Amino acid sequence: MRLFSQLKWYFLSEWRRYLGAVIFLVMIAILQLIPPHLVGIIVDGIHKKTMSSNQLLMWIGIMLIIALVIYGLRYVWRVWLFGASYRLAVKLRSDFYQRLSGQNPEFYLRHRTGDLIARATNDVDRVVFAAGEGVLTFVDSLVMGCAVLIVMGIESWQLTLLSLLPMPVMALVIKRYGQQLHDRFRIAQGAFSALNNHAQESLTSIRMIKAFGLEERQSSQFEEVATDAGRKNMRVARVDARFDPTIFIAIAIANVLAVGGGSWMVVNNSLTLGELTSFVMYLGLMIWPMLALAWMFNIVERGSAAYTRIQSLLQEPLVINDGSRSLSAGHGTLAANINTFIYPENNVPVLQSVCFQLLPGQLLGVCGPTGSGKSTLLALLQRQFDVTDGEIHFQSQAISELKMEEWRSRLAIVNQTPFLFSDTVAGNIALGRPDATQEQIEEVARLANVHDDILRLPQGYQTEVGERGVMLSGGQKQRISIARALLLDAEILILDDALSAVDGQTEHRIMRNLSQWRQKRTVIISAHRLSALVEADNVLVMQNGTISQRGKHKQLIAQSGWYSEMYHYQQLEAALEGQYDE
Numbered sequence: 165m166r167l168f169s170q171l172k173w174y175f176l177s178e179w180r181r182y183l184g185a186v187i188f189l190v191m192i193a194i195l196q197l198i199p200p201h202l203v204g205i206i207v208d209g210i211h212k213k214t215m216s217s218n219q220l221l222m223w224i225g226i227m228l229i230i231a232l233v234i235y236g237l238r239y240v241w242r243v244w245l246f247g248a249s250y251r252l253a254v255k256l257r258s259d260f261y262q263r264l265s266g267q268n269p270e271f272y273l274r275h276r277t278g279d280l281i282a283r284a285t286n287d288v289d290r291v292v293f294a295a296g297e298g299v300l301t302f303v304d305s306l307v308m309g310c311a312v313l314i315v316m317g318i319e320s321w322q323l324t325l326l327s328l329l330p331m332p333v334m335a336l337v338i339k340r341y342g343q344q345l346h347d348r349f350r351i352a353q354g355a356f357s358a359l360n361n362h363a364q365e366s367l368t369s370i371r372m373i374k375a376f377g378l379e380e381r382q383s384s385q386f387e388e389v390a391t392d393a394g395r396k397n398m399r400v401a402r403v404d405a406r407f408d409p410t411i412f413i414a415i416a417i418a419n420v421l422a423v424g425g426g427s428w429m430v431v432n433n434s435l436t437l438g439e440l441t442s443f444v445m446y447l448g449l450m451i452w453p454m455l456a457l458a459w460m461f462n463i464v465e466r467g468s469a470a471y472t473r474i475q476s477l478l479q480e481p482l483v484i485n486d487g488s489r490s491l492s493a494g495h496g497t498l499a500a501n502i503n504t505f506i507y508p509e510n511n512v513p514v515l516q517s518v519c520f521q522l523l524p525g526q527l528l529g530v531c532g533p534t535g536s537g538k539s540t541l542l543a544l545l546q547r548q549f550d551v552t553d554g555e556i557h558f559q560s561q562a563i564s565e566l567k568m569e570e571w572r573s574r575l576a577i578v579n580q581t582p583f584l585f586s587d588t589v590a591g592n593i594a595l596g597r598p599d600a601t602q603e604q605i606e607e608v609a610r611l612a613n614v615h616d617d618i619l620r621l622p623q624g625y626q627t628e629v630g631e632r633g634v635m636l637s638g639g640q641k642q643r644i645s646i647a648r649a650l651l652l653d654a655e656i657l658i659l660d661d662a663l664s665a666v667d668g669q670t671e672h673r674i675m676r677n678l679s680q681w682r683q684k685r686t687v688i689i690s691a692h693r694l695s696a697l698v699e700a701d702n703v704l705v706m707q708n709g710t711i712s713q714r715g716k717h718k719q720l721i722a723q724s725g726w727y728s729e730m731y732h733y734q735q736l737e738a739a740l741e742g743q744y745d746e
């Protein structure tokens with residue numbers, strides 16, 4: 165029953181609809197109490213031979229009308245209430261989505277997509293069902309149950325007490341089932357998440373699975389996960405199945421007590437036969453509220469378990485908090501003073517003493533062995549994480565105090581692993597600027613040296629790519645991502661190993677294009693091929709998370725160290741490749 169306090173905010177905001185529905189339910193309950201009373205009158209009338217056939221027809225007519233009115237009222241409250249609970253679904257889902265889009269990459273390492281989808285769909289449905297159907301059933305059964313009890317008490321309080329004897333025992337048993345259901349259902353939803361994860365991961369990596377011939381292994385793993393989910397749901401079904409029989413037993417005992425005790429009272433003339441008939445019919449009316457109460461217990465416990473699963477994600481703190489300061493228009497100097505950076509939930513520093521200044525319009529190169537911290541540094545500049553000790557300033561303001569949206573709008577980023585959406589090539593390039601013209605799109609595609617490639621695709625710029633479209637090579641995807649970033653025309657362009665899949669010549673052409681396009685813009689580029697950094701105003705050589713060398717290309721090749729060694733090695737490699745090409 166935790167759900168009622170969990171969803172208090174929602175019930176308070178929708179109190180009008182709920183109040184309206186409750187009023188309707190009370191009306192329905194009162195109307196439902198009339199027919200058994202009428203039947204009692206009819207039975208006594210026939211028994212004592214005091215009723216005419218016209219009177220009989222009238223009573224039956226009244227009962228019919230009552231049934232029709234009840235039908236109408238039931239329809240109205242349902243429509244009312246479910247209208248409210250669908251709004252709850254929209255609200256929960258949009259809260260969930262917003263929270264997810266505010267989370268940083270770390271969050272997505274800890275939570276898998278399938279699980280997140282399961283919570284946004286399955287769990288939200290459960291909560292909505294409980295808040296609509298569940299709550300109303302609760303009110304319905306309570307109102308109806310109390311009304312019937314009162315009328316039964318008026319008919320004969322002794323008989324009422326007698327027939328209610330089995331109820332407290334039943335209530336205790338049902339409560340116990342409710343708790344079991346809550347726990348087992350939570351476990352079952354967890355298993356569903358795992359199932360979802362497995363399906364989602366297998367489907368997205370289906371090419372690799374086939375390439376490695378892993379179909380059978382994946383299938384058997386899937387079967388295992390599916391069986392596990394099935395078993396856990398079966399455990400829920402077992403508790404579920406205990407509710408109804410328990411209630412039927414209780415009602416049956418109550419009936420035996422009522423008929424037994426009632427007959428004795430009729431014989432002793434303290435009750436008429438008609439009154440006993442009404443009483444037993446009223447007792448029959450108790451079946452629905454009791455079944456409903458148990459059923460409500462059932463769905464509310466499920467809803468509450470589901471809500472806990474949703475909340476546990478919503479309550480995970482955002483690792484990155486938005487700032488409040490604004491930037492002034494125009495360019496700025498970027499100054500990094502990173503004393504240490506440690507990834508959340510990790511304890512070894514990944515960056516140490518990384519300090520540099522970058523004036524507007526400068527080109528900064530970042531190089532170093534794999535794992536030396538290049539991507540980490542670039543992620544910090546984008547504020548995907550906050551620096552553990554130290555700060556990064558832009559226009560002399562700490563970026564952690566800036567409004568995130570404003571800071572990000574100054575950046576255009578290309579990552580090492582490009583992502584294309586299921587859209588046309590043109591649509592993918594214009595992602596950040598949907599209003600861009602075809603000329604503008606082609607211009608950036610030329611700068612990124614991908615224009616000719618695009619023209620060779622079946623429908624040129626209108627070719628569908630991404631999950632459902634044509635397959636592009638890694639290099640083509642990288643260049644389309646670069647075109648996308650160039651189109652943003654942002655003040656700072658960050659390329660994180662964004663040319664790793666293109667050949668040396670193409671890289672050279674793109675770098676040449678970039679140096680013409682740059683003008684006043686600041687560019688930060690991390691590259692594996694050092695020839696890409698020849699024109700940089702400053703190059704940082706990263707080793708083990710710290711800057712081991714810095715300077716211009718010419719200075720660095722004159723020093724002994726990682727840079728000159730790597731450069732000579734790459735020169736040699738290029739020369740050898742050239743030889744083989746000839």
Ligand SMILES: Nc1ncnc2c1ncn2[C@@H]1O[C@H](COP(=O)(O)OP(=O)(O)O)[C@@H](O)[C@H]1O
Nearest residue numbers: 270507510514533534535536537538539540541
């Ligand atoms: N999200 C992360 N959580 C924890 N450690 C990370 C994460 N990303 C990278 N690292 C670690 O940080 C170090 C630097 O990685 P990275 O910045 O990607 O290097 P580079 O881009 O130079 O290859 C590596 O040791 C890597 O294992």
Ligand SMILES: [Mg+2]
Nearest residue numbers: 538539580661
């Ligand atoms: Mg990297």
